Amino acid sequence: MKMSGAKILLECLRREGVQHVFGYPGGAVLPIYDALYDCTEIEHVLVRHEQGAAHMADGYARATGKVGVCLSTSGPGATNMVTGIATAYMDSIPMVAITGQVRTSVIGKDAFQEVDATGVTLPVTKHNFLVKRTADLPRVIAEAFYIARTGRPGPVVIDLPLDVSIDQIEWDPESYTQNVDIPSYRPNTRGHELQIKKAAQAIAEAQRPVLYVGGGCVAAGAQMELTELSERTNILTTTTLLGKGSIDETHRNSIGMLGMHGTAYANHAVNNCDLLIAVGARFDDRVTGKVDRFAPNAKIIHIDIDPAEIGKVVQPDIPIVGDVKLVLQDLLKHVKPRPWSSWNDQIMEWKRLFPLLYPDDGKLYAEYIIEKIGEATDWKAIMTTDVGQHQMWAAQYYKTRRTRQFITSGGLGTMGYGMPAAIGVQKAFPDETVVCLSGDGSFQMCTQELMTASVYGLPIIVAIINNRSLGMVRQWQHMFYSQRYSHTNLEASPDYVRLAEAYGAVGMRVAQPGEVVSVLERALAVRDRPTVIDCVIPTEENVYPFIPSGQTVEQMMIRKDLEQLKAKVHTDSEVWSFADEERVLEQYVETVEKNQ
Amino acid sequence: MATNISTAMLAQLQQRHTITALVENHPGVLARVSGLFARRGYNIESLAVSVTENPDISRMTIVVGGDHLVLEQITKQLHKLIEVIKVVDYTEQPAVDRELALIKVGAEPRHRNEIMQIVEIFRGRIIDMSDKTFIIEVTGGSEKLDKVAELLGAYGIKELVRTGIIAMARGPRTA
Numbered sequence: 001m002k003m004s005g006a007k008i009l010l011e012c013l014r015r016e017g018v019q020h021v022f023g024y025p026g027g028a029v030l031p032i033y034d035a036l037y038d039c040t041e042i043e044h045v046l047v048r049h050e051q052g053a054a055h056m057a058d059g060y061a062r063a064t065g066k067v068g069v070c071l072s073t074s075g076p077g078a079t080n081m082v083t084g085i086a087t088a089y090m091d092s093i094p095m096v097a098i099t100g101q102v103r104t105s106v107i108g109k110d111a112f113q114e115v116d117a118t119g120v121t122l123p124v125t126k127h128n129f130l131v132k133r134t135a136d137l138p139r140v141i142a143e144a145f146y147i148a149r150t151g152r153p154g155p156v157v158i159d160l161p162l163d164v165s166i167d168q169i170e171w172d173p174e175s176y177t178q179n180v181d182i183p184s185y186r187p188n189t190r191g192h193e194l195q196i197k198k199a200a201q202a203i204a205e206a207q208r209p210v211l212y213v214g215g216g217c218v219a220a221g222a223q224m225e226l227t228e229l230s231e232r233t234n235i236l237t238t239t240t241l242l243g244k245g246s247i248d249e250t251h252r253n254s255i256g257m258l259g260m261h262g263t264a265y266a267n268h269a270v271n272n273c274d275l276l277i278a279v280g281a282r283f284d285d286r287v288t289g290k291v292d293r294f295a296p297n298a299k300i301i302h303i304d305i306d307p308a309e310i311g312k313v314v315q316p317d318i319p320i321v322g323d324v325k326l327v328l329q330d331l332l333k334h335v336k337p338r339p340w341s342s343w344n345d346q347i348m349e350w351k352r353l354f355p356l357l358y359p360d361d362g363k364l365y366a367e368y369i370i371e372k373i374g375e376a377t378d379w380k381a382i383m384t385t386d387v388g389q390h391q392m393w394a395a396q397y398y399k400t401r402r403t404r405q406f407i408t409s410g411g412l413g414t415m416g417y418g419m420p421a422a423i424g425v426q427k428a429f430p431d432e433t434v435v436c437l438s439g440d441g442s443f444q445m446c447t448q449e450l451m452t453a454s455v456y457g458l459p460i461i462v463a464i465i466n467n468r469s470l471g472m473v474r475q476w477q478h479m480f481y482s483q484r485y486s487h488t489n490l491e492a493s494p495d496y497v498r499l500a501e502a503y504g505a506v507g508m509r510v511a512q513p514g515e516v517v518s519v520l521e522r523a524l525a526v527r528d529r530p531t532v533i534d535c536v537i538p539t540e541e542n543v544y545p546f547i548p549s550g551q552t553v554e555q556m557m558i559r560k561d562l563e564q565l566k567a568k569v570h571t572d573s574e575v576w577s578f579a580d581e582e583r584v585l586e587q588y589v590e591t592v593e594k595n596q
Numbered sequence: 597m598a599t600n601i602s603t604a605m606l607a608q609l610q611q612r613h614t615i616t617a618l619v620e621n622h623p624g625v626l627a628r629v630s631g632l633f634a635r636r637g638y639n640i641e642s643l644a645v646s647v648t649e650n651p652d653i654s655r656m657t658i659v660v661g662g663d664h665l666v667l668e669q670i671t672k673q674l675h676k677l678i679e680v681i682k683v684v685d686y687t688e689q690p691a692v693d694r695e696l697a698l699i700k701v702g703a704e705p706r707h708r709n710e711i712m713q714i715v716e717i718f719r720g721r722i723i724d725m726s727d728k729t730f731i732i733e734v735t736g737g738s739e740k741l742d743k744v745a746e747l748l749g750a751y752g753i754k755e756l757v758r759t760g761i762i763a764m765a766r767g768p769r770t771a
Contacts, residue, residue, distance in 0.1 A: 118624065122628060123635050184620060184678060184679060184680060184681040184682075307672050311665065312669060315665075
């Protein structure tokens with residue numbers, strides 16, 4: 001059958017199971033858009049800026065585990081997607097980004113809207129292709145999807161010149177195959193048997209083990225295996241920002257997130273453990289702080305699908321290269337049950353000593369809003385976030401029940417990610433509740449996508465944690481730059497309620513804790529359009545705990561009013577004596593001294 | 597100057613590795629490899645690329661500095677590039693390596709005999725001659741080429757170009 005490159009592209013996408021493409025047209029992709037005009041099987045979502053398209057495809061991929069697809073024209077269309085592609089790359093998200101390109105005959109001649117897309121995206125893609133002949137297109141698409149979703153997933157760019165889309169060739173759609181064989185690309189999925197036995201042995205021998213779980217566990221879909229491991233061995237589990245949900249955070253074995261803004265107890269646990277089992281995590285600097293003082297007394301097991309992660313930051317004692325799910329399945333064959341240990345009690349005591357708390361003083365706090373969002377949705381809402389203080393509060397307070405429920409830009413830390421990601425999520429799951437927790441800074445980086453959400457009638461809820469400043473930068477200026485708040489003041493901002501209404505969304509404002517529940521109820525009742533809630537919180541709030549960049553647990557800052565907050569909480573719940581507390585503190589100091 | 601270099605160079609030599617990467621013979625592969633080295637801050641001392649006995653495959657011989665941990669990362673990162681088929685480190689296996697240099701040296705008639713002697717001792721060849729210059733071709737290990745260049749320096753080197761090292765395992769083994 002004679003088919004144009006554009007038609008072949010859509011047919012191949014269809015055969016890859018693609019149902020949604022997020023994109024924006026332009027000169028170099030006119031033939032593709034013409035083919036889309038009467039394509040019924042693939043829904044194209046018209047965005048307002050190509051960065052939004054990339055974030056939507058990324059959000060879609062994170063929520064579903066499938067490959068997200070975005071499409072832009074050449075030149076500025078391609079460069080606008082770069083931030084989104086880099087975001088996906090840093091967090092290992094499977095994505096295929098298709099960029100238009102000028103005709104092959106004028107490539108390299110500085111043609112109108114020409115940019116070297118494969119060159120520009122080279123450092124931020126798992127792989128990229130410049131298609132020079134229409135006949136290559138089916139193979140390239142199959143390889144692109146295969147590379148994006150297998151091994152350590154990542155974004156792949158296909159740069160598609162105009163004439164390649166136009167040219168007609170004889171092609172049999174039935175010849176398309178997803179069975180790709182690239183001799184130079186064969187990811188190892190099965191862990192080494194001997195290493196797995198060694199790991200099981202180390203787990204059996206450990207006195208003070210901790211599980212440290214990252215995004216690799218999510219990518220592998222290994223929540224069940226991980227939970228089984230944690231339950232059988234009674235090893236308490238901390239996750240990274242991207243690993244959130246790998247174990248239900250209401251599970252008694254979950255000790256929350258670790259790292260710079262992680263829980264104090266997770267950080268103390270890692271600091272004092274004698275065995276650290278890293279599962280699909282990459283020892284990011286936001287997790288480790290000062291690397292040579294990270295888990296200083298621990299033997300390290302490192303399970304990762306990417307061999308290059310082994311030894312990149314720390315040298316593990318027992319490296320295991322393989323798919324996290326398969327490795328954990330094999331590991332579970334050898335791991336014997338362990339009872340709840342006094343070490344776990346120790347961690348629980350740290351948890352009582354340094355709980356996550358915020359004031360109940362009549363002011364509206366982000367933490368409260370996040371908890372109320374959770375309660376109002378039975379902790380089932382899929383939450384996306386932007387980047388900054390609100391993101392860290394969300395990580396601390398949004399009790400994530402499952403993987404793919406907490407969607408955030410971790411590695412690149414891309415402000416503006418949250419709302420387009422929420423659109424991608426809602427497109428994938430029209431019936432789910434999707435909440436984007438944003439900040440007033442982040443929200444303004446991709447505001448235009450509110451129109452996209454509005455046009456498609458997507459009932460996403462955008463809660464803007466509005467402190468009228470770039471809170472996280474302000475926090476650092478507060479602590480390390482003598483309160484010189486250089487250019488972090490956002491007092492001059494639009495009226496978000498009226499802005500929402502201008503975009504056809506519902507706009508609401510909340511400034512009192514007492515109003516939060518009713519506002520959320522009203523927002524959740526809206527099912528045909530987005531809702532923006534302007535949540536006005538105090539400017540001065542900082543995120544605690546806080547381990548400053550490149551430092552250790554010893555430098556961890558705890559909020560100054562924690563003692564009063566604890567006293568208040570414990571007067572009406574469990575009995576808490578200061579004698580207890582002193583004993584626990586002494587014990588902690590002893591343990592630290594003994595271990596170091 | 598020679599004495600100044602020696603200790604520093606010795607340390608460098610201990611940390612110098614010759615690795616070979618077999619890669620798909622596609623346009624852009626060189627950019628991927630060199631981009632990787634630049635991005636991750638690895639130091640390339642030399643890089644030689646050419647097609648192999650199989651026209652679909654190119655062979656890159658790369659000399660890099662760094663300890664074994666750095667080398668391990670380099671190898672793994674190279675492997676991650678989709679178009680890299682195989683990476684071999686020649687540091688710890690018997691291998692031959694060679695480099696070729698072309699040296700344009702000042703050759704006044706009164707110096708020609710001396711220069712020709714040097715060339716002969718190092719089994720080089722004079723492949724071009726003018727009233728004032730020779731072009732000398734020398735092959736060998738890098739240290740030999742360093743030495744030739746040093747000796748010819750006395751006569752004034754006008755231009756010098758080296759291919760970068762290429763290497764091959766000894767015996768029947770192939771990369």
